[in-house]
Amino acid sequence: MSILVIAEHDNSSLKQATLNVVAAAKAIGGDIDVLVAGENCGAVAEAAAKAEGVNKVLVADNAAYGHFLGENLGELVAEVGKGYSHILAAAGTVGKDFMPRVAALLDVAQVSDIMRVESEDTFVRPIYAGNAIATVKSSDSIKVVTVRPTAFDPVAGEGGSAAVEQLDVVKDAGLSQFVNEELAKSDRPDLASAGIVVSGGRGMQNGDNFKMLEQVADLMGAAVGASRAAVDAGFVPNDMQVGQTGKIVAPQLYIAVGISGAIQHLAGMSDSKVIVAINKDEEAPIFQVADYGLVADLFEAVPQLEEELKKVL
Amino acid sequence: MKVLVAVKRVIDYNVKVRVKPDNTGVDLANVKMAMNPFCEIAVEEAVRLKEKGVASEIVVVSIGPKAAQEQIRTALALGADRGIHVETDEEVQSLEAAKLLKAVVEKEEPKLVILGKQSIDSDNNQTGQMLAALTGMGQGTFASEVVVEGDKVNVTREVDGGLMTVSLNLPAVVTTDLRLNEPRYASLPNIMKAKKKPLDNMSPADLGVDIAPRLSTLKVEAPAARQAGVKVADVAELVDKLKNEAKVI
Numbered sequence: 001m002s003i004l005v006i007a008e009h010d011n012s013s014l015k016q017a018t019l020n021v022v023a024a025a026k027a028i029g030g031d032i033d034v035l036v037a038g039e040n041c042g043a044v045a046e047a048a049a050k051a052e053g054v055n056k057v058l059v060a061d062n063a064a065y066g067h068f069l070g071e072n073l074g075e076l077v078a079e080v081g082k083g084y085s086h087i088l089a090a091a092g093t094v095g096k097d098f099m100p101r102v103a104a105l106l107d108v109a110q111v112s113d114i115m116r117v118e119s120e121d122t123f124v125r126p127i128y129a130g131n132a133i134a135t136v137k138s139s140d141s142i143k144v145v146t147v148r149p150t151a152f153d154p155v156a157g158e159g160g161s162a163a164v165e166q167l168d169v170v171k172d173a174g175l176s177q178f179v180n181e182e183l184a185k186s187d188r189p190d191l192a193s194a195g196i197v198v199s200g201g202r203g204m205q206n207g208d209n210f211k212m213l214e215q216v217a218d219l220m221g222a223a224v225g226a227s228r229a230a231v232d233a234g235f236v237p238n239d240m241q242v243g244q245t246g247k248i249v250a251p252q253l254y255i256a257v258g259i260s261g262a263i264q265h266l267a268g269m270s271d272s273k274v275i276v277a278i279n280k281d282e283e284a285p286i287f288q289v290a291d292y293g294l295v296a297d298l299f300e301a302v303p304q305l306e307e308e309l310k311k312v313l
Numbered sequence: 314m315k316v317l318v319a320v321k322r323v324i325d326y327n328v329k330v331r332v333k334p335d336n337t338g339v340d341l342a343n344v345k346m347a348m349n350p351f352c353e354i355a356v357e358e359a360v361r362l363k364e365k366g367v368a369s370e371i372v373v374v375s376i377g378p379k380a381a382q383e384q385i386r387t388a389l390a391l392g393a394d395r396g397i398h399v400e401t402d403e404e405v406q407s408l409e410a411a412k413l414l415k416a417v418v419e420k421e422e423p424k425l426v427i428l429g430k431q432s433i434d435s436d437n438n439q440t441g442q443m444l445a446a447l448t449g450m451g452q453g454t455f456a457s458e459v460v461v462e463g464d465k466v467n468v469t470r471e472v473d474g475g476l477m478t479v480s481l482n483l484p485a486v487v488t489t490d491l492r493l494n495e496p497r498y499a500s501l502p503n504i505m506k507a508k509k510k511p512l513d514n515m516s517p518a519d520l521g522v523d524i525a526p527r528l529s530t531l532k533v534e535a536p537a538a539r540q541a542g543v544k545v546a547d548v549a550e551l552v553d554k555l556k557n558e559a560k561v562i
Contacts, residue, residue: 069479070442071451093472097454100407100442109408109527112437122531127436131330132339135531175451176481179467183474192473196561220562228491238457238492239475244436245491247473253561270539274559276551282544291542291559294551304548312556 001030001120004081006073006089006099007048011038011066014047016193017090019154022051024147025088026155027117031055033084034162037076039066045164052155054162062170067178068094074101075171082106084142085120091146092192099146108140115151129244130267149192150250150271184239188214191240194223196253199242199269200235201227203258203279203298207235212302213257219309225249225269227259243268258298261286278302314461314483316359316368317423319414320352320388322381323434336532339434348384351429353391354489357496358459359427360392367461368425370394374417376410378402382512389507390499396512397421401524405517407435409524411443416520418448423484425466430455430488441488451481455490 003025008015018034025032034048037060045059058080064072077098081087087102089095091113103110115133116124122137123145191197198217200210210224217224225242226235242249244267254272259265261277261284269275270289277290280297287293294301324330324339325347331340348356362368373388374397375381385396399413418426431438445452453459453468457476460467461483469478471490499507517524545551555562 067477067479070454071445074442074446093455093470096438097442097452100439101446101452103439104408104411104443104446107408109406110437110439110443111528112439126536127533128324128330128339128434129436130536132332132533133536134533136528137531138528140527173451174482175449175485176453176479179478179480181472181475181477183476232491237475238471238490239473244433253555253559270536274555274561275539275542276555287544288541289539292551292554293542293544294548295544296548301548305552308548308552309562312552313562 001028001085003028003030003032003086003088004084005032005034006077006087006095007034007036007044008090008092008094009036009038009041009044011041012043014044016154017092017149018048019051019157020149020152021088021090021147022053022155023152024114024117025086026053028086028120030085033058035060035077035080037065037073039063047157049162049164050158050160052160054160057162057164058167059164060167060169064170064172069176069178070097070101071173071175072171073098074105075173076169077102078105079169079171080167081142086143086145088145088147090149095146099144103144106142106144108142108144109138110144110146111136111138112146113148114145115148129264131263148248150248184237188217189221189223191223191225192247192249195251196220196222197225197242197249197251198222198255198257199225199227199259200230200257201259202229202233204230204235210236216302216306216309219306219313227265256286257302259286260284261289314368314424315370315372315421316362317418317421317426318355318359318371318373318388318393319426319428320356320373320375320384321349321432322346322375322377322384323349323432326350326433332533332535336534338530338533346380348387349429349432351431351489353496354491354493355427355429356388356391356393357494358489361494362461363392372397372421372423374399374414376401376405376413385512386507387499389510390504391497395510398512398514399517399520400514401517403524404526405524406526406528407437407439408443408527409522410440411447412522413517413520413524414444415447416522425484426486428486428488430490441486445486451485453479453481453485453487456487457490457492459487459493
């Protein structure tokens with residue numbers, strides 16, 4: 001078996017999710033090649049070559065891939081991937097965008113968002129927002145699979161020494177152009193891979209109050225998230241959303257503040273190692289999944305939490 | 314400009330999902346069904362395009378059992394002009410759904426195809442992208458804004474780090490994210506009128522598409538339940554537990 005992992009990156013650095021996907025590839029077993037498609041992405045290829053268990057790094061460096069447009073990546077990956085038994089990518093917004101195109105071009109099914117590998121053709125994935133877990137078997141010759149990064153412990157990012165090979169395949173479908181992007185700038189860790197996440201819900205009442213959570217998060221080196229209710233209410237932008245329709249997180253510590261615990265939120269965070277809930281409603285469903293629950297007014301509890309953390313950190 | 318909207322009949326999003334005791338799937342007997350929420354957003358966007366004078370006709374298509382006609386009628390009541398029902402009682406997976414929709418696209422030749430980004434049952438997030446690839450169209454996935462300008466459509470997409478805008482040649486495929494719009498409710502007069510709107514019925518065989526599934530579901534289980542933990546009395550006790558018991562800070 002031979003597995004092609006599509007690297008997730010921003011043209012300058014390799015995202016950790018790639019190491020999680022390589023771990024999923026190791027669970028399948030076989031030679032693992034990594035494809036880095038981007039523009040001026042040499043540093044990413046070097047980083048990928050150091051990842052544990054990688055056989056070879058293929059680099060497609062061209063302006064056509066600079067913004068990871070699904071039309072162009074789809075054609076590239078379908079071409080490069082057709083000699084492999086498996087094609088894997090992280091189930092982030094880039095992978096979700098181009099991977100189904102790859103599957104369709106290869107006339108194979110895609111298995112989305114796997115949480116576990118049972119065998120080379122059988123995978124475990126959540127359905128119904130994580131309210132059911134399905135074990136599915138693919139009968140296709142090439143398995144196109146997106147991987148939930150938080151479900152796999154990453155391989156080491158250092159120590160490997162894979163060969164790096166330049167590809168001269170240029171696929172510009174000519175169907176789409178990049179116009180612009182507005183990316184949230186933050187010194188905090190990436191929400192999807194942070195070790196600690198502090199999230200706020202509708203109980204925060206407005207966007208300004210999220211500053212309280214940011215102060216607590218900065219003490220702990222944590223990322224800040226939000227429930228869909230807080231996003232829908234316009235308190236914070238959608239890229240902070242944790243849940244079925246937002247980001248799936250599984251940090252060591254998840255602190256839910258003023259979040260009631262709707263099913264769709266739980267679907268995004270219930271694999272966290274330790275969950276803390278702070279809510280004034282002791283009947284809130286979030287307490288049913290929390291390891292430590294504090295029934296309190298968040299506007300008193302959060303400033304106290306900041307003070308207590310300053311004492312111990 | 315003709316707009317094609319695909320809608321799916323799924324379990325109502327308010328229904329508590331229960332796994333069948335024999336682990337073959339989810340219990341759908343006597344469960345309320347509804348239009349997939351992301352598909353409602355797709356219908357709404359098409360209707361708004363028509364209200365702006367951008368779209369001239371809205372065709373709504375659904376693949377599924379006879380009862381899927383209810384969701385087509387709902388879309389017609391919301392403002393779609395006519396319906397196409399690709400009727401089958403078999404399970405239709407994403408790739409096969411995309412092939413059926415491709416056949417419909419070839420017949421109807423829409424300028425824009427709008428779908429939900431995922432259905433809340435299988436959570437695959439594939440069909441729109443697959444349809445775009447099969448028809449050679451560009452795609453604006455996870456859309457939070459759609460602006461048609463001449464022979465292009467600008468789509469603002471919800472991506473991991475924020476927002477990204479792409480410009481697509483028409484015809485194109487758009488898949489909807491939650492913040493694209495807030496769907497309206499159908500009024501009673503419109504529900505009555507929708508009953509008279511045309512609805513074509515056809516089978517996958519009529520469209521020449523083999524819908525045999527490529528993936529087989531071996532079992533479906535309930536997720537491992539998380540146990541509720543303890544309540545702490547105050548913040549000091551919480552921090553103490555996190556540091557000394559859970560050892561996570």
